[in-house]
Amino acid sequence: LAKTTQPISMDSYEGQEVNITCSHNNIATNDYITWYQQFPSQGPRFIIQGYKTKVTNEVASLFIPADRKSSTLSLPRVSLSDTAVYYCLVGDPYNQGGKLIFGQGTELSVKP
Amino acid sequence: EAQVTQNPRYLITVTGKKLTVTCSQNMNHEYMSWYRQDPGLGLRQIYYSMNVEVTDKGDVPEGYKVSRKEKRNFPLILESPSPNQTSLYFCASSLSGLGNNSPLHFGNGTRLTVT
Numbered sequence: 243l244a245k246t247t248q249p250i251s252m253d254s255y256e257g258q259e260v261n262i263t264c265s266h267n268n269i270a271t272n273d274y275i276t277w278y279q280q281f282p283s284q285g286p287r288f289i290i291q292g293y294k295t296k297v298t299n300e301v302a303s304l305f306i307p308a309d310r311k312s313s314t315l316s317l318p319r320v321s322l323s324d325t326a327v328y329y330c331l332v333g334d335p336y337n338q339g340g341k342l343i344f345g346q347g348t349e350l351s352v353k354p
Numbered sequence: 355e356a357q358v359t360q361n362p363r364y365l366i367t368v369t370g371k372k373l374t375v376t377c378s379q380n381m382n383h384e385y386m387s388w389y390r391q392d393p394g395l396g397l398r399q400i401y402y403s404m405n406v407e408v409t410d411k412g413d414v415p416e417g418y419k420v421s422r423k424e425k426r427n428f429p430l431i432l433e434s435p436s437p438n439q440t441s442l443y444f445c446a447s448s449l450s451g452l453g454n455n456s457p458l459h460f461g462n463g464t465r466l467t468v469t
Contacts, residue, residue, distance in 0.1 A: 276457050285358075285444050285460030286397070329397070331458075340404050341412060342387065342458075344397040 246330045246345035253351050260317045262348050264330030267311050275306060275313045278329045280347070286329060290315070317350075325352045356381045360445050360461035367435055368469055375430045375464045377445030383459070385448045386428040390414065390441040391463075397444070403428055435468040442466075 247265040254260045266275070274293050278286035290297055292304040292313070303316040317324055327347040358379045367373055379386065387402035389412075399412030403422040417439055419431040428447075432439060443464045449456035 278458075278460075283442070283463060283465070285446070285462050286458070287460070288457040291457055340385070340387070340402040340410055342399055342402075343413070344389075344399075346396045 245343060246332055248328075248330055248345055248348045250346060251349040251351070253353065254320055255353050256321055257319050260320050260324070260350060260352075262315045262317075262328055262330075262350070263312055264315070264332075264345070265312045266330070266332045269310050269332050273310075273333045275304065275310075276331045277302070277304065277313075277315045278331065280327045280329065289328075320350075320352045322352050322354060324350065326350060356459070358445055358447055358459050358461040360443075360464050362464060363462065364465050366467045366469065369436055370434050373432050373435060373466075375432075375443060375445075375466070377428045377430065377461060378426050379428075379447040379459070380426065381447065381449070381459065382425065383447035383449050383456075384425065386422065387412065387446050387458075388418070388420065388428070388430050389444045389446065390439075391444060392441050400430070400443075432466075435466075437468050440466060440468050 276291040277289045279289050280286040290302045290304045292306050294306050297304045305314045327349050329347045361376045384405045388400040389397045391397050398414045400418050401420040403409045406422055406425050409420050409422055422428055445461040446458040448458045
């Protein structure tokens with residue numbers, strides 16, 4: 243199972259771009275990389291998912307280098323409402339017999 | 355609306371009194387799983403189910419039971435709750451398929467307090 247490492251916390255200001263990097267050195271060939279956002283007392287919510295290169299949707303971009311040993315979630319022009327915990331998850335239940343391991347997550351604090 | 359529904363949202367109980375937390379999804383997902391979340395420990399998987407009648411232990415299964423008699427429901431059972439099971443619990447589901455890149459969909463959580 244791929245283990246992930248992220249910074250425990252990050253601070254930013256409104257309007258800035260925030261980049262959160264996740265390390266996953268033992269990622270398997272079939273593993274996807276998925277990022278989730280969690281607000282207090284709510285379930286994690288899917289943000290973006292990718293396999294390689296770059297993926298962009300309406301809320302974020304995901305950059306994955308060729309070796310896939312890390313990935314970077316990019317949040318453009320953050321606002322106060324982006325204050326949350328962000329989790330990087332590597333793998334797919336059906337490639338790993340069902341087990342999934344979440345890392346500690348990155349607590350992002352956006353200040354005015 | 356596609357969703358994962360957990361009930362109850364809040365539950366206070368006493369040590370040893372059996373309880374069940376329900377989880378239901380309306381997306382026809384094959385994979386379902388339960389997690390507990392504690393401060394400083396992140397999300398830890400309790401049990402998971404790859405399909406109906408197929409369940410297996412996650413990282414912290416002690417003191418919990420699950421069942422998967424039908425695809426949409428995956429209840430979490432605490433036969434004899436103890437204070438160390440006080441936690442925030444989440445149920446999640448995802449679509450099946452080897453290599454499928456379907457993300458997890460989470461419920462809104464159940465905050466359990468065992469006194």
